[in-house]
Amino acid sequence: MTGHDGWLVEQLPRVMATDPVLRDFVTAFEQTHDTVRERIDAIEFQMDTGLASPDMLAYLGSWLGVMLEPTDPAEYRRSLVREVGKLLGWRGTRYGVEALLQAATGARVTVIDAGGIFGSNDQVPAPDPVVVVQMDHTGHLTEKQVMAFLQSELPLGAKIQLDVRFQPQPARGRARPPGSGDDNA
Structure with a gap:
């Protein structure tokens, strides 16, 4: 951001600045510049896996060959993209x-x-x-x-x-998680 509106119009020669059509035309360029500049200034935060928006994180992951599941916890997705990048x-x-x-x-x-x-004098295994x-x-x-x-x-x-080494085991026995509807134990 440059600080204030009209910064580009102020740089016009005085005669040109009085022309309303030219003034509006330059104002349009000023607004376009400010928008692009804000996006460029924010790009470093969008490339940081700790700060990137969820959409940008998914894009970074796809760019690295990792398809992220939106149902996975946010910190897991951020950590995975960070590790793949490293x-x-x-x-x-x-x-x-x-x-x-x-x-x-x-x-x-x-x-x-x-x-x-293996070096040139090393025995290479089959x-x-x-x-x-x-x-x-x-x-x-x-x-x-x-x-x-x-x-x-x-x-x-x-x-x-x-x-x-450790396979998930199906639940056995009569124990039920709280709130499962079977509280007769």
């Missing part, structure tokens, strides 16, 4: 897959594969396309969603072995 250069690597899955599920994740860096992914739990994601994520992040042809 890990962009690590995508497809063991570290990147572990960190992204940890951000998406809140679980401890370990990826085991036969990849590595190729093994199996990638083992060990997780404590899948968080709010299903195993199918985790597998879809892994297929998109791991190299083509990798065989994925998903090992989830």
Whole structure:
């Protein structure tokens, strides 16, 4: 913002400033400039995942290849976009897959594969396309969603072995949550 209305009109030569048509024409440019300037000044806040509007956050996520669910908590969506942005250069690597899955599920994740860096004099192991992914739990994601994520992040042809340590268990017994309608216990 420049501070006050008429700032551009004030810069016109005195003779031109007295012409009402020219004055209105320049005022239109002034208003356009002020609107564009306000949007430019606010762009840094829209690019900050902690401050971005929900629509802008969804746009940033899609730009990074992450489709956000509007039903997920706002802080989870913000955290996920932030982590994906940080890990962009690590995508497809063991570290990147572990960190992204940890951000998406809140679980401890370990990826085991036969990849590595080998020098010219090092013994290179036989190729093994199996990638083992060990997780404590899948968080709010299903195993199918985790597998879809892994297929998109791991190299083509990798065989994925998903090992989830703690599976969600269906409720057993007579206990019911409060307010479920069965208060005869």
